[in-house]
Amino acid sequence: MKNVLLASTSTLHGESYLSYLLPVMKELFAGVTEVIFIPYARPGGISHDAYTEKAAGVFAAAGFTLRGLHTFTQPADAIRNGQAFFTGGGNTFLLVKQLHDLGLMDVLRTEVEKGKPYMGTSAGSNIGGVNMQTTNDMPIVYPPSFQTMGLIPFNLNPHYLDPIPDLPHMGETRETRIREFQVQQDLPVLGLREGSWIRIKDKRITLEGALSARIFEKDKEAYELEVGKEIVL
Amino acid sequence: MKNVLLASTSTLHGESYLSYLLPVMKELFAGVTEVIFIPYARPGGISHDAYTEKAAGVFAAAGFTLRGLHTFTQPADAIRNGQAFFTGGGNTFLLVKQLHDLGLMDVLRTEVEKGKPYMGTSAGSNIGGVNMQTTNDMPIVYPPSFQTMGLIPFNLNPHYLDPIPDLPHMGETRETRIREFQVQQDLPVLGLREGSWIRIKDKRITLEGALSARIFEKDKEAYELEVGKEIVL
Incomplete structure (x- = not known):
């Protein structure tokens, strides 16, 4: 009984914040009046207030009130009483540390597993x-733990980037990094390209959006998953 | 009384492993017969043995014996008794976890601060x-701590990459990431481009190699530091 949207990015190149997600946001949050915004990832170090204001403008235009979780004195209660949630992108370490420090990771997972709509972009998707x-x-x-919500039985790599041909840079490619992870943990990883998202409706997980995703399973060659397909990992 | 070389990368595009560093390695390790290799960063998940073998070939050609730290039953004693050290690149989390788990981070720093030659590339430079x-x-x-040796009074960003013009990718640039770090900690960061390295001789820290470095200080505009200059941060 889940109703979840995990997007690679909040913003596509040359477009405004969240604009490509508006149609699916309206479907996800249908029937909801107020969405709780989790601003902890603070992209570029922006304040919680400024980040909430930025997101609230888009949500208002779509017909939803957005309220920052940081404005509640009891954030765990706010999540328990909330109708729906949106976690914005930024720095995943900061987001995860704050959620664990405040004891909110499990509370949020519990409410999302009950079926309350959840949307994440980038860092907000990582915690799914x-x-x-x-x-x-x-x-x-330094977060007290790297554990996240586990709404899906695999990990995401948002902003997935194919190797750039002819780049003389010797830093590891994204694929190399994901393979190094899988030497340590036998967990599938879905490379989610900008413009695509994962949709969970009850137990069914599908890939949606503009571009195929790249799937990495330990000891298997990476492969593409097409848009519209169910993700079974 | 330090004698340290911290390089951005082990390998330049189109060149063989460590080849561009050979002249400075010979100077750094002058008088040394055996260098202890710290292979814990395991690039691409390579085994400690295979990684040591790869590095040992280059060191042998330069006239030095290289021995993997993982081959000693008492690695802390091996460091205390060692003449000089080389830490190869790979994954910094893996390297730092291993060094802390085995209680080696402080032991290594102590020996390097006595003047024993130390060379790092990439992850091996990060721990400086x-x-x-x-x-x-x-x-x-998940390492038990993010603390490293502090051989320099600032942080490095190896494989420093300038923003790629016209790339439509929306993931954060390296500068954005470094600035997000500095919202959390007021610590200068030196973006070290591939082909350049930092040389510490006693108290004097200089930039050497092919390319200028980019310096980030909190609340100041980033600026370039030219090769050959002393780094005072």
Whole structure:
């Protein structure tokens, strides 16, 4: 009984914040009046207030009130009483640390598993995975744990990037990094390209959006999953 | 009394492993017969043995014996008795976890601060900084701490990459990530481009190699530091 949207990115190149997600947001949040915004990932170090204001403008235009979780004195109660949730992108370490420090990770998972709509973009999608260990973000803070909500039985790599041909740069490719992770943990990873998202309706998980996803399973060659397909991992 | 070389990368595009560093390695390790290799970062998940073998070939050609730290039953004693050290690149989380789990981080720092030659590439250079919190690597394991040796009073970002013009990708640039770190910690970060390295001789820290470095100080505009200059941060 889940109703979840995990998007690779909030913003497509040359478009405005969340604009490509508006149609699916309206479907996801149908019947909801107020959505609770989790601003902890703070992209570029933006304040919780400024981040909430940015997102609230888009939500208002779509017909939903958005309220920042940081404005509640009892955030766990706010989640328990909330109708629906949106976690914005930014730094996954910061987001996960804050959720664990405040004891909110399990509370949020419990409410989402009851069927309350949840939307994540980028870092907010990472926390839908089993753990945050395939994030691209810098470890700017030290979270007490890397465990996340596990709404899906695999990990995501948002902003998935294919190797750039002819780039003389010697830093590891995204695929190399994901393979290094799988030496440590036998967990499938879905490389989610910008413009695509994962939709969970009850037990059915599908890939939606503009681009196919790249699937990495330990000791198997990586392969493409087409848009519209069910994800069975 | 330090004698340290921290390089951005082990390998330049189109060149063989460590080849561009050979002249400075010979100077750094002058008078040394055996260098201890720390293979814990395991690039691509390679085994400790295979990684040591790869590095040992280059060291042998340069006139040095290389021995993997993983082959000693008492690695802390091996470091205390060792003449010089080389830590190879790979995954910084894996390297730092292993060093902390085995109680080796402080032992290594103590020996390097006595003046024993130390060379690091990539992840092996990250651990020369104050902490590993400006690494580019994925958090594939959970280290007990992000603290590193602090051989320099700032952090490094190896494989520093300037923004790629016209790339429609919306993932954060390296500069954005470093700035997000500095919202959390007021610590200078040196973006070290591939082909350049930091040389510490006693108290003097200089930038060497092919390319200028990019310096990030909190609340200041980023600026370039030219090759040959002393780094005072």
